[in-house]
Amino acid sequence: MKYTLSRLFVPLLTLRQCFGMCLVVLVLSKSSFAQKADLIFTNANIITVTAQGERAEAVAVADGKIIRVGADEQVLLLKGPKTKIIDVGGKTIVPGFNDAHLHPMPIYPFESVHTNIDLSPSSVKNMDELIALLKKKARVTPKGLPIHGFGYQDTKLGGHPTRQQLDKASTEHPIIIRHSSGHITAANSLALQLAGITKNTTNPAGGAFDRESDGTPNGVCRESAAGLLRSDKMPRPQPPTEHEEEAAYQKCFENYLAKGITSITEAGSSFPRMKTYEKLQANGLLLRINLLMSESILDQVIEKRVRQGYGNEHLRISGIKTFHGNSLSGRTCWLNEPYDIVNETGKKDYYGIPPKRNQKQLDSLFQKIQDNGLQIACHSNGDREIEMVLSAYEKIQQPRQPKNKRHRVEHCSITNQSILQRLKDDSVIAVFHSYIYEHGDKMIAYGSRRWPMMEPNRSGIDMGIAVAQHSDSPISAADPMLRIQSLATRTSAEGIEIGLNQRISAEDAIRLWTYGGAYASFEEKIKGTIEEGKLADFVVLSQDPTKADIFKLKDIEVLQTIVGGKVAYEKPNTKDAKK
Numbered sequence: 001m002k003y004t005l006s007r008l009f010v011p012l013l014t015l016r017q018c019f020g021m022c023l024v025v026l027v028l029s030k031s032s033f034a035q036k037a038d039l040i041f042t043n044a045n046i047i048t049v050t051a052q053g054e055r056a057e058a059v060a061v062a063d064g065k066i067i068r069v070g071a072d073e074q075v076l077l078l079k080g081p082k083t084k085i086i087d088v089g090g091k092t093i094v095p096g097f098n099d100a101h102l103h104p105m106p107i108y109p110f111e112s113v114h115t116n117i118d119l120s121p122s123s124v125k126n127m128d129e130l131i132a133l134l135k136k137k138a139r140v141t142p143k144g145l146p147i148h149g150f151g152y153q154d155t156k157l158g159g160h161p162t163r164q165q166l167d168k169a170s171t172e173h174p175i176i177i178r179h180s181s182g183h184i185t186a187a188n189s190l191a192l193q194l195a196g197i198t199k200n201t202t203n204p205a206g207g208a209f210d211r212e213s214d215g216t217p218n219g220v221c222r223e224s225a226a227g228l229l230r231s232d233k234m235p236r237p238q239p240p241t242e243h244e245e246e247a248a249y250q251k252c253f254e255n256y257l258a259k260g261i262t263s264i265t266e267a268g269s270s271f272p273r274m275k276t277y278e279k280l281q282a283n284g285l286l287l288r289i290n291l292l293m294s295e296s297i298l299d300q301v302i303e304k305r306v307r308q309g310y311g312n313e314h315l316r317i318s319g320i321k322t323f324h325g326n327s328l329s330g331r332t333c334w335l336n337e338p339y340d341i342v343n344e345t346g347k348k349d350y351y352g353i354p355p356k357r358n359q360k361q362l363d364s365l366f367q368k369i370q371d372n373g374l375q376i377a378c379h380s381n382g383d384r385e386i387e388m389v390l391s392a393y394e395k396i397q398q399p400r401q402p403k404n405k406r407h408r409v410e411h412c413s414i415t416n417q418s419i420l421q422r423l424k425d426d427s428v429i430a431v432f433h434s435y436i437y438e439h440g441d442k443m444i445a446y447g448s449r450r451w452p453m454m455e456p457n458r459s460g461i462d463m464g465i466a467v468a469q470h471s472d473s474p475i476s477a478a479d480p481m482l483r484i485q486s487l488a489t490r491t492s493a494e495g496i497e498i499g500l501n502q503r504i505s506a507e508d509a510i511r512l513w514t515y516g517g518a519y520a521s522f523e524e525k526i527k528g529t530i531e532e533g534k535l536a537d538f539v540v541l542s543q544d545p546t547k548a549d550i551f552k553l554k555d556i557e558v559l560q561t562i563v564g565g566k567v568a569y570e571k572p573n574t575k576d577a578k579k
């Protein structure tokens with residue numbers, strides 16, 4: 001049903017004819033029994049994201065929950081003497097955004113030895129700027145201590161930085177920087193030397209070194225090869241103090257709230273980090289956090305008897321993040337048909353890097369996680385990897401779906417019709433990417449013949465597959481409006497169009513970014529839509545995304561972020577700022 005003024009007034013008028021003024025008394029006395037609101041947003045364009053796609057004008061909140069949604073007059077009946085009324089002047093309200101898979105990165109000051117320098121295109125435009133920034137960092141870093149950076153994009157720099165290039169920034173600090181995919185690392189000569197990586201070092205299973213003509217690694221370490229840089233001989237700064245670390249995470253979380261994100265799922269967490277988050281929330285952080293614990297601590301999780309749903313609506317655990325496969329934007333994921341590139345590893349017929357587990361090992365890992373009552377969230381990008389993941393899900397869920405365990409495939413990038421059908425039949429959640437805006441140029445390596453079935457959000461929705469959305473931040477920006485633009489346009493920043501058949505409307509994209517995430521963490525009964533009884537988590541936007549130019553969605557501003565009825569972020573008032 002649509003909440004419109006006419007619906008409210010038609011019965012009122014009819015009654016008025018019958019009972020005259022008695023009606024007013026009736027309404028007043030009835031409403032006086034109802035719970036009064038702490039807060040009412042009125043004069044809004046509310047996109048409720050309910051299955052019927054209703055719009056509303058007002059929403060009332062009490063005790064952190066939504067107590068009424070509807071037309072202004074209807075909701076204002078819950079106004080009491082202490083109710084705060086916020087007239088949003090016709091602005092749009094959507095449920096709080098839910099980023100179903102990301103990696104919070106503590107943000108330290110530039111001078112700190114713990115800083116991980118942002119090398120993304122928003123920070124450096126070319127190789128010279130990248131070297132200059134690392135050089136600047138070297139000047140404020142004690143000699144011998146490592147310099148870390150992340151987010152460089154080879155496609156924007158004209159290639160991965162080699163050790164010789166990084167040596168120009170410093171030969172007195174080991175430099176270790178990560179590609180935007182997170183799956184490739186570039187190191188300078190000192191870092192390779194300290195890690196003992198030489199011409200004679202063979203490629204580890206599931207990884208590879210790029211090499212110079214005489215076989216010496218050139219600093220570019222793919223997948224598991226980067227793990228060899230984690231040597232005991234690599235100098236380490238004193239760890240940050242608890243206070244420094246908390247402040248750095250707080251900064252990261254404040255950035256999420258400023259983009260309208262009210263709920264996140266961290267993909268690959270730990271118990272110490274959970275404690276940090278708990279402390280931040282005790283000190284007032286309103287962001288809601290769901291955790292997928294890292295597979296490396298699976299035994300610890302089992303020992304502590306943690307099950308899916310452990311925790312509360314602020315901080316909880318749903319399961320285990322595991323890997324089967326490699327990277328899409330790093331072009332290392334394993335494919336059924338070869339890549340369109342032949343030279344990246346020097347090999348012809350390049351199929352990517354095979355995952356480290358075989359089918360049997362994968363089956364038994366999944367069985368163990370499921371037997372312990374935990375959700376499985378498995379990172380997998382290439383079609384050849386995803387097919388193995390689905391086979392494992394099918395094996396452990398025999399007979400098919402006695403109870404929907406809501407296992408997930410993270411990213412699930414390169415698909416085909418049979419993969420989609422199996423996702424549907426197995427009730428597996430597809431946590432698709434939305435990062436064509438930033439990484440569209442890397443899709444060229446897959447060939448345009450694959451684009452119509454990459455990140456297939458449109459097909460997923462049409463087939464009734466449970467789809468959730470994520471930024472995978474810092475892989476792509478934790479900025480839902482930019483992500484929604486990417487989903488609606490499938491066009492990269494440079495204008496490359498990737499599989500336009502998989503575009504979805506802004507309205508559908510909002511649903512994936514709200515309800516989709518809530519479902520993926522078993523929380524759709526308490527959040528993800530604006531409905532009575534749900535948590536009062538929502539975002540006030542400067543414009544209605546369903547009516548805006550899809551190429552300008554990223555420019556829509558978040559004016560206010562509300563979590564549990566409290567203001568978690570408010571756009572600074574420009575008038576006040578000028579005073």
Ligand SMILES: [Zn+2]
Pocket residue numbers: 101102103267472
């Ligand atoms: Zn991830």
